[in-house]
Amino acid sequence: MRALLQQLRTSLRLHFRNPMALIYGYAFPTIFLIAFWVLYRYDRVPLVRHMGELLTVTVLGGACFGLPTTLVSERERGVWRRIRLAPVSMLSVVGSTVAARYVLLILAALLQIVLAMLIGMPFPRHPIQLGIAFTAVAFAFLGLGMVIATLADNVPAVQALGQCIFLPMLIIGGVAVPLASLPDWAQHLSAFFPGRYAVEALQTAVNGNGLAASRFSLLALVTIGAASAIAGTRLFRWDAQQRFVGRGGKGWIAAALVAWVAVGVAAEAKGRIASILPAESPATSASTPSTPSTSPAPTASVEPSAPPSSRSAVPAAAPPTPQQPSTSTRAPSPPPEAGPTAPNDHASAPPATPHPPAGERSSPPLPLGMTGAMPGPPPVANAPATSPETPAPPKPAETASGHEPTSWQAVTMQNIDDKLVFDRLPPDNGVFTPIATSDQQPDQDVSADLDALAAALPDWTPGKVADPVQRVRNLLYVPSVVDIFQLPSEPYVPLLVFDQIEQQIPKEDLIKILYWIAVHPDQGDGSAVQALGPLGIPNGPSDLSEVRNRAGYYAVKLLGRITGKRPGK
Amino acid sequence: MPAKVIVRDLQKRYGRVEAARGVSFEIHDGEIFGLLGPNGAGKTTTIECVIGLRDPDAGQIDVCGIDARQQPREVKQRIGASLQSTALQDKITPREALELFGSFYRKHLDPVALLERFSLAEKADVAFDTLSGGQRQRLALALAFVNDPELIFLDEPTAGLDPQSRRELHAEIARMKQDGHTVLLTTHDMDEAQALCDRIAILDHGRIIATGTPTELTTRSAGQHLVSIVVTRAIDAAWLADLPSAQDVTVDGERARFHTTQPSRAVSLLLSRLQAANAELVDLHVQKATLEDVFIELTGAALRD
Numbered sequence: 001m002r003a004l005l006q007q008l009r010t011s012l013r014l015h016f017r018n019p020m021a022l023i024y025g026y027a028f029p030t031i032f033l034i035a036f037w038v039l040y041r042y043d044r045v046p047l048v049r050h051m052g053e054l055l056t057v058t059v060l061g062g063a064c065f066g067l068p069t070t071l072v073s074e075r076e077r078g079v080w081r082r083i084r085l086a087p088v089s090m091l092s093v094v095g096s097t098v099a100a101r102y103v104l105l106i107l108a109a110l111l112q113i114v115l116a117m118l119i120g121m122p123f124p125r126h127p128i129q130l131g132i133a134f135t136a137v138a139f140a141f142l143g144l145g146m147v148i149a150t151l152a153d154n155v156p157a158v159q160a161l162g163q164c165i166f167l168p169m170l171i172i173g174g175v176a177v178p179l180a181s182l183p184d185w186a187q188h189l190s191a192f193f194p195g196r197y198a199v200e201a202l203q204t205a206v207n208g209n210g211l212a213a214s215r216f217s218l219l220a221l222v223t224i225g226a227a228s229a230i231a232g233t234r235l236f237r238w239d240a241q242q243r244f245v246g247r248g249g250k251g252w253i254a255a256a257l258v259a260w261v262a263v264g265v266a267a268e269a270k271g272r273i274a275s276i277l278p279a280e281s282p283a284t285s286a287s288t289p290s291t292p293s294t295s296p297a298p299t300a301s302v303e304p305s306a307p308p309s310s311r312s313a314v315p316a317a318a319p320p321t322p323q324q325p326s327t328s329t330r331a332p333s334p335p336p337e338a339g340p341t342a343p344n345d346h347a348s349a350p351p352a353t354p355h356p357p358a359g360e361r362s363s364p365p366l367p368l369g370m371t372g373a374m375p376g377p378p379p380v381a382n383a384p385a386t387s388p389e390t391p392a393p394p395k396p397a398e399t400a401s402g403h404e405p406t407s408w409q410a411v412t413m414q415n416i417d418d419k420l421v422f423d424r425l426p427p428d429n430g431v432f433t434p435i436a437t438s439d440q441q442p443d444q445d446v447s448a449d450l451d452a453l454a455a456a457l458p459d460w461t462p463g464k465v466a467d468p469v470q471r472v473r474n475l476l477y478v479p480s481v482v483d484i485f486q487l488p489s490e491p492y493v494p495l496l497v498f499d500q501i502e503q504q505i506p507k508e509d510l511i512k513i514l515y516w517i518a519v520h521p522d523q524g525d526g527s528a529v530q531a532l533g534p535l536g537i538p539n540g541p542s543d544l545s546e547v548r549n550r551a552g553y554y555a556v557k558l559l560g561r562i563t564g565k566r567p568g569k
Numbered sequence: 570m571p572a573k574v575i576v577r578d579l580q581k582r583y584g585r586v587e588a589a590r591g592v593s594f595e596i597h598d599g600e601i602f603g604l605l606g607p608n609g610a611g612k613t614t615t616i617e618c619v620i621g622l623r624d625p626d627a628g629q630i631d632v633c634g635i636d637a638r639q640q641p642r643e644v645k646q647r648i649g650a651s652l653q654s655t656a657l658q659d660k661i662t663p664r665e666a667l668e669l670f671g672s673f674y675r676k677h678l679d680p681v682a683l684l685e686r687f688s689l690a691e692k693a694d695v696a697f698d699t700l701s702g703g704q705r706q707r708l709a710l711a712l713a714f715v716n717d718p719e720l721i722f723l724d725e726p727t728a729g730l731d732p733q734s735r736r737e738l739h740a741e742i743a744r745m746k747q748d749g750h751t752v753l754l755t756t757h758d759m760d761e762a763q764a765l766c767d768r769i770a771i772l773d774h775g776r777i778i779a780t781g782t783p784t785e786l787t788t789r790s791a792g793q794h795l796v797s798i799v800v801t802r803a804i805d806a807a808w809l810a811d812l813p814s815a816q817d818v819t820v821d822g823e824r825a826r827f828h829t830t831q832p833s834r835a836v837s838l839l840l841s842r843l844q845a846a847n848a849e850l851v852d853l854h855v856q857k858a859t860l861e862d863v864f865i866e867l868t869g870a871a872l873r874d
Contacts, residue, residue: 006672
């Protein structure tokens with residue numbers, strides 16, 4: 001025991017004398033933290049949704065490179081050969097190195113947490129459970145590091161083997177790239193890697209409902225860690241020349257891998273493929289809404305600590321269907337922001353005009369970019385034929401039809417039917433101008449964002465300007481900017497804004513105004529894009545064309561909803 | 570005198586290779602014992618079994634009265650060892666290394682005293698990778714002494730050292746003996762073995778082929794002497810014919826050498842023949858057989874391959 005402590009102390013001391021180890025151990029976690037901060041700079045609360053990923057990257061780096069590099073370099077240079085002459089066990093030699101690494105990882109994790117809190121992240125919600133989760137993650141990954149150390153004959157081999165595990169885990173293992181952004185097959189594959197379980201366990205402790213929600217992940221981590229520890233012990237070599245002789249030899253590697261497979265198979269069997277974490281942006285992944293029923297959705301467990309009032313505005317944004325009492329933790333009180341025209345009215349509103357016959361909609365194909373960063377202009381039938389290079393021609397009204405209205409008041413239903421093509425709009429569940437469906441649920445953080453937005457929107461100055469067209473334009477800029485920045489709230493904001501617009505403008509006028517905006521997306525004042533601060537949304541890009549373009553699309557989408565030409569799905 | 574180490578009928582095989590085929594020897598308390606043998610003779614295997622790193626297939630090993638096969642850890646508590654090249658972490662200091670290794674043993678000496686004794690006090694707090702070869706060797710010895718061992722094992726202690734460090738180390742080993750330590754060492758250097766060791770065992774093909782004091786071994790070697798001459802002109806092989814008990818005669822231009830058990834008779838006959846042939850003597854050497862000669866005679870191989 002004394003020997004182990006002395007070794008631990010020596011290991012730590014030597015670590016802090018090694019500049020390369022310090023760079024790997026502390027500079028990298030800091031760099032990752034800054035990278036994530038930049039990447040997710042529009043999150044309302046910095047980094048809180050990504051602490052699980054950040055901490056996992058840190059542990060993974062320490063396990064794939066730090067630990068095995070230390071072990072292999074000591075073995076390679078013959079330090080172990082000398083230690084072996086003393087009455088110490090292999091367990092003590094390796095145990096002290098692993099324990100030292102665990103301490104170092106805790107220091108790196110604390111560094112990350114403190115830095116994140118300096119940026120504005122709140123204190124983790126379940127600190128003790130975070131410690132438990134972190135220990136389980138460290139156990140799983142350090143076991144992995146031990147196996148790497150026993151397999152690698154020298155330090156370059158550690159680098160190669162480590163990369164083989166580090167990079168795939170980062171990219172398709174659900175560590176650096178959110179699971180929700182991955183295709184289906186990758187989500188299934190990630191169930192066989194420990195990375196995603198680490199992220200889930202840590203994340204639920206940081207801002208979720210605690211470890212109760214991630215029991216499976218914890219179990220997976222401990223299983224993988226135990227199998228690796230056994231394999232690492234069995235494969236242990238005092239020096240690299242020693243072959244894998246006796247006692248199963250390399251067969252123990254298989255034993256370690258069997259644990260990964262077993263965890264993956266269990267995850268498949270229990271329907272644990274979809275992430276239990278709230279999706280970053282639900283609209284970006286088709287598979288996310290289909291969360292298996294066995295998986296506890298973040299909102300499924302009632303958490304008394306969350307004040308009910310914090311959710312009161314949510315129904316206004318995404319009306320929950322009454323058939324979902326199980327997921328309802330919402331307050332029974334009626335949503336105050338939801339005015340007389342509840343969002344459901346979109347669907348029930350009678351069509352203002354009959355649908356145009358199919359033949360009349362045979363307009364020339366439009367260059368609608370569904371996923372690109374520079375989608376085409378709003379789906380105005382005739383206008384883009386003139387110049388596809390310019391995103392939105394300045395005066396499309398002058399181009400085709402002779403009887404184009406000269407002011408928004410002169411717009412007729414006939415103009416709408418002639419000019420707008422509702423069935424070519426980008427889908428509401430896509431990445432471009434998304435709108436939430438009624439069964440989509442914002443998670444807790446997003447709900448808070450939406451509450452703030454719903455409370456601030458009625459008092460927002462650009463939303464109260466006298467000119468009704470400018471007012472609608474300004475309001476439509478809000479979801480457009482949110483969409484450009486791909487904020488997690490992007491599918492919900494349009495519903496809130498649509499409500500606000502419908503409350504302010506009589507329907508007859510609104511139809512005309514929306515048409516006007518759709519046909520003239522580039523007109524009007526764009527200064528509102530730089531005045532979004534009061535709404536809790538970062539100001540939009542200085543290049544307005546993207547914002548105006550999306551506002552045009554949202555105008556057509558809203559127009560489709562209130563006229564019934566394209567009911568909300 | 571009680572035996573510090575008793576090895577009886579030690580056997581160890583790796584697959585088809587028999588590394589030790591019944592090795593037996595004893596090391597007495599307080600002596601310096603040298604284990605010699607060509608590469609592959611089974612030296613390493615024998616030593617690893619003695620110091621508790623390897624378990625033999627058969628045989629008995631007692632170290633300091635402890636059954637090394639039953640309690641290898643207990644044996645390690647009582648012995649100190651210094652390997653051919655002792656490697657430590659780059660950034661560890663001698664003081665830290667002594668503290669660390671001291672923590673491995675029940676009984677351990679004060680690092681400061683060890684640093685003093687091995688002239689490392691000035692270098693106590695510098696990183697291992699800045700130490701010179703001689704300083705590293707002294708640190709290795711200090712580490713071997715950290716548990717105040719009864720038996721010290723030195724593997725090729727002077728290999729790769731400059732002459733100065735080598736002389737210092739020889740003095741240090743002699744001092745170990747004076748302090749009452751028992752020393753087991755292996756070496757390639759016959760002069761070193763001859764100068765330092767009280768007794769020597771020669772190992773070949775997994776067996777001890779000779780044991781004794783250096784003097785015993787050299788005299789036992791059939792009293793062979795080596796005679797070598799150099800003359801002013803090319804030597805005629807006939808001059809060297811039929812010299813008394815001459816063996817291994819080699820002639821090379823003006824030089825010639827042979828072994829004989831009767832050096833004075835052989836040399837006087839040779840000199841009279843030189844005189845008759847009017848060849849002047851340039852150089853004449855008569856040497857007693859060295860340990861190396863004994864070794865080559867016994868094993869048929871040079872120590873350095």
